[in-house]
Amino acid sequence: MKNQLKELILAAAAAAHKNGILPSSEFCEVLLEEPKADSHGDLSTNMAMQMAKTQRMAPRKIAEALIDHLDDTAGIIQRTEIAGPGFINFFIQPSAWHPVLTTIHEQDDQYGRCDLGQGTRIQIEFVSSNPTGPLHVGHGRGGAVGDSTANILRFCGYDVQKEYYINDSGRQIQTLGLSVYLRGREQLGHSVEFPDTCYQGDYIRDLAGELIERDGKELFEKDESEALMVCARYAAGKIIDGMRADLVDFGITFDNWFSEQSLYDAGKVETDIQDFKNKGLIYEKEGAQWFKTSAFGDEKDRVVVRQNGQTTYFASDITYHKDKFARGFEKVIDVWGADHHGYIPRMKAAVEASGYRRDQFDVLLVQLVNLLRDGQPIAMSTRAGKFETLAEVVKEVGRDAARFIFLTRHYDSPLDFDLELAKRKTNDNPVYYVQYVHARIASIRRKAEADGLKLGTVEPSDLSALDTGEDVTLIKALARYPEAVQTAGALMEPHRITYYLTALAKNFHTYYNRHRVLCEDDLELTRARLYLVTAVQKVIRNGLSLLGVSAPERM
Incomplete structure (x- = not known):
């Protein structure tokens, strides 16, 4: 209806110009809005006011000229009226709808x-929770946002791929391995001191018990560094398997699961660091290596290799996003938690430094979910092991209620999710x-x-x-x-x-x-x-x- 009416209005403007009533052939875009009050018609435009300067005429005179030259042969317009300084209100014939x-x-x-989208290739990466514990409701909201956005983009003509980035390298995986190792020794009767920095949930004890059953006590009595690696890899693998299952139950499947460790195994991170060094974009200071992100709009430069020689998460993130574009994606979208807001400028800088446009990279920041039960908040803490997992929420209220309620507000606004409300018919x-x-x-x-x-x-x-x-x-x-x-x-x-x-x-x-x-x-x-x-x-x-x-x- 809007397109039909726009064509009629532009044709009327051209006819009015041809007849010498409108002096200029320069017409603005026709913007049609639905009036808030039914008494103002079905659709309204302020085109006459927008053209007043160009036509050097009073808006109401322009509006009169447009109405006089409307050639509504299809009979979609019931009547028109001029309101205020020059709004044109259109009342549409009921049968035209x-x-x-x-x-x-x-x-x-x-x-x-x-x-x-006209076939534009887009990759959207979301959830991407570290494989250190079960998915919680915050991941659920991010998952609903990412999956629905992908569905909508596909429906709008984009070629979309959904990806999960597995953070299976670095300090958190080491902490996971240590947590399982210590719980295993504890179950075998050894006296252990379990640090607060380790993961506290019951799932850690369960994983340790599975490893004892699989490998026996020998695993927890051999060289600690070797045992930690086995514990970390086993725990991460089992947690990822659980995440896959939970996401499937939530209605989410990914086109690709991408391992951070694979970037290191292929030597890509080291190669990229050297390439950026050769280009003068990475320099050494105080024993660390710094990326010149400030040259690309970031507030300061960022460390990519620490003084101890270990790379930062930013280093692998640079390589990961370069790899995304190298795979042929024309636009890359990441769905992050709102607490990662400060990370956007450095990633934008890294994308630009890698030879791509900043607008080829977008981030959707998803705010926190406040989980309630009959209006009372439920405390959540992943490290302390006190949380309602996504799987528990889906089991209690159902996939449909969880997904729909996660999407009832803009993702940049906090969301109250009441479990009891979600179950009511x-x-x-x-x-x-x-x-x-x-x-x-x-x-x-x-x-x-x-x-x-x-x-x-x-x-x-x-x-x-x-x-x-x-x-x-x-x-x-x-x-x-x-x-x-x-x-x-x-x-x-x-x-x-x-x-x-x-x-x-x-x-x-x-x-x-x-x-x-x-x-x-x-x-x-x-x-x-x-x-x-x-x-x-x-x-x-x-x-x-x-x-x-x-x-x-x-x-």
């Missing part, structure tokens, strides 16, 4: 798809509120078929019965879906789909409370309304699928 329903039925699960539960629309319409359709009222083919003329204000409001809501998808893709903000679905559900509930869909004494009206609500059902299903949430037939 009916083709939206035909489009939805014809395109079905492809309705809303666009070619915004009431309209207070946001996922239930939306899914129930799909299930209710499925029930209506089942009853219609049981009564012998199959949808069949519906001609445009059959939709003339959809002439009430509520009919038009509901169809207009359906017409907004493609724009909601495109905006969510362009801004990489999956919560926009959640917002849209919630608003559509509200429109449907209002409609359903005022109008019967199955009217025994009016077959024509029944067929038209079935056509309308089935379109709602399809759009609800499409939107939920982008969020990785199911669309149940019964609830």
Whole structure:
């Protein structure tokens, strides 16, 4: 509808110029907005005010010229009015909205798809939790954001690959190995001092017990450095296996799992450090090696090799992101926790220093989740082993509720997640509120078929019965879906789909409370309304699928 109206307005401007009413042939872009008040029409533009300087005319005179030259041969405009200093308000014929329903039925699960990305290759890396303990709810929110963003980008025409980066090298893995080693010796009767810096959770004891059963006590009595390596590798492998399983249960699979250690094993980190040295971008100071990130917009230079000769996480991150671009990705997106905000400038600098544009690298920062139970906060601490894992949350409230609620707010805003609310079968539960629309319409359709009222083919003329204000409001809501998808893709903000679905559900509930869909004494009206609500059902299903949430037939 917006595109049709834009074409009419531009054609009117050209006709007004040709007739000498508008002196300039330079026209601005037509921006159409939906007025907040229904009394101001279906769509409105401030084009007349934007062109006042160029045309050297009063905005209202321009608005009059545009209205006078509108050639609405299709008959989509019911009437127009000029408001305020020069706004043009358009009132659309109710029947002009009916083709939206035909489009939805014809395109079905492809309705809303666009070619915004034009095949651009994008890699989105998310979750990427260190394999030192189970995934928690914060990882769950990051996972929902990353996975849904990937779904939306694919639907918008991008070639997307999802990747998990396994941080299986460095100090945290060493700490994991030490934690398991000490718990193993403890279980074998040795007196050990377990540092606060080690991982405290019960899962460490479980891993130690598995190793004792597999390798016997000999492992924990041999050379400590060798035993630590075995403990670290075993524990990390088992934890990664658990993460994979938890993510699958959460509805997330990755196209690629990439090991940080593989970069060291292939000598890529050392090669890149030498290359940057040769280019004068890495220098030595105070026994350490520093990357000149300040030359690329960072506030200061960063250490890549410590005084003890060990590389920093930043060193492998530089190589990892170089490797991403070397694999042919034109844009790279990382989903990080909000506490990594200060890390963005140095990574932007590293990307630019590696020969790529800064805008080829984006980071989505995901804020914390405050986990509640009946309004009371649940304390979480990974190192202390006191936390609700993602697996526990999904088991308690279900995949759909967890994913949907994680996406009910912009990822850059903190989120309260109440476990009890997520389980309620009431309209207070946001996922239930939306899914129930799909299930209710499925029930209506089942009853219609049981009564012998199959949808069949519906001609445009059959939709003339959809002439009430509520009919038009509901169809207009359906017409907004493609724009909601495109905006969510362009801004990489999956919560926009959640917002849209919630608003559509509200429109449907209002409609359903005022109008019967199955009217025994009016077959024509029944067929038209079935056509309308089935379109709602399809759009609800499409939107939920982008969020990785199911669309149940019964609830």
